[in-house]
Amino acid sequence: MFRIGVDLGGTNIAAGLVDDNYKIVDRESVKTNVPRPAESIIQDITRLVNVLRGRNNLEEKDIEAVGVGVPGTINEDTGYVEYSNNIRFENVPFIELLSGMISIPVYFGNDANAAALGEYYAGGYNVKSFVMITLGTGIGSGIILDGRLIKGINFAAAELGHTVIKMGGELCTCGRRGCFEAYASATALIRDTRRRMTSEEYFGEDAAGKTVLWDLCGKDTDNIEAKHVFDAVKLDDKLANELFSDYTDYLAEGIANIINILQPELVCIGGGVSKAGEMLLTPVKEKVARLIFSKNSAKNTEIELARLDNDAGIIGAAML
């Protein structure tokens, strides 16, 4: 039996036809083009579902479910998307609207939870407890215990990005100071990089000679990406090494926190930053090992890089 997963993002609405082996066998997407009315976005989701059905000669009864990962707060009790900044939804009766247009059972969930679910099912991890941390613009996360998503009383659980690691520290988008997201997201790394590059030590006439980061960003700090820092580390750039060391410190603190709380079998790191690969994973694992409470336990939580790419969001949505 097939399912259809829809990853409703701020930029694209990406849909995939997912088979029983968690493989995407066909896919289609359109631009999200926010802001526009919720009805119009939901019409596009319907259209994507119908395109995938038509192209694969499937009737509605051949599709077990349509699941949509939404970048915001959803309420499974009411079927409403309560709030989404990315797609400008506020109190949208999402399930009612979508199920009015499709005769297939319709489900929705938070997009980070969907991505965790997709990574968990399609990644081939043989574990029962699993925490996914997605390092990108923000920090998304999902917690799976005994094979089930932890959603919390209001479906807003697993906001690991919004746990404080440095009280009174950097201001977070959520309004709190010192959140994990404000230190360990790609955005935070970029902010810190820009800040250091424009500090007295690395700014000025002979700045380019002091760090390759100035070359890598084309002499414009507006162009800085997390990748530039990792590239500069490979060139043994002093400033980049310092930034990278701080960044892995932050990441390790956040990961050690969730390990001390849940001791899952696996913590999986995904998102754009995770593309740095082993050069990121190795120091993070070493630092986490020094920070966790159960240093001497026979077994401890493993830490790995995500195996799937962006497809986790679509596959996970299909599993909602």
Next chain:
Amino acid sequence: MFRIGVDLGGTNIAAGLVDDNYKIVDRESVKTNVPRPAESIIQDITRLVNVLRGRNNLEEKDIEAVGVGVPGTINEDTGYVEYSNNIRFENVPFIELLSGMISIPVYFGNDANAAALGEYYAGGYNVKSFVMITLGTGIGSGIILDGRLIKGINFAAAELGHTVIKMGGELCTCGRRGCFEAYASATALIRDTRRRMTSEEYFGEDAAGKTVLWDLCGKDTDNIEAKHVFDAVKLDDKLANELFSDYTDYLAEGIANIINILQPELVCIGGGVSKAGEMLLTPVKEKVARLIFSKNSAKNTEIELARLDNDAGIIGAAML
């Protein structure tokens, strides 16, 4: 059917006969008298079980289970207590030794988890997801989701006390800097109080006139207790007010973290510090409400003071 719960502490071994309504119907205890051999402590546990049986005319078959809450790291797979600082156990084959002396099924678990379980069952909370935070010498905690303890892969989960809220901050007993326990335990409050009292502002010839804390502790900072701070707040003492405000800040950050991660139905605050009652709970609730991510959700996690006293440890042990 009865069960027997044993709270194996650093000072006392307290056992209770627990009925089906989670009531302790008889109890007995002896001093722990550490250090002494594990075998000798386990003999005392057996003796307590037999005293409770004898006094209540119960045969071994009338007791469903004996559960022991251990202040340390246990391994349910091996039946070993891997490590306990309080009772000086290291790799003790606890279950083997105890079940060699009693013909009743024997269980064990971490004492903080047992206390959470006891509070959850005997406290009459009508919730499925529950986090208990015990504020004492350290910070103990237990997490119950869908009515079951979260133990983690190595039975060492729910160490909320050892999650960092202020990276690089105060040194914690676990070796990490900035742990929740190093800011929100009674010990931390006492440390901060002592530090401020002996600072230039509050120390010296006319010190007693500057804060009532000097009177409350009998002019000796070695005597300071958390209760003195709360008593001084009631007298509107300036220094105590500042210490109390900082303390509730720390407590709120740690509680907001666990809410953002798990969104349980209830967070329950127990331990010596919780005896401060509403004067503690009210500001903590206000501060947490400002810090949580899901400020606008229809439902949010409730925060309450623990309903049981120290009996939670015995009752919970019986439920292990």
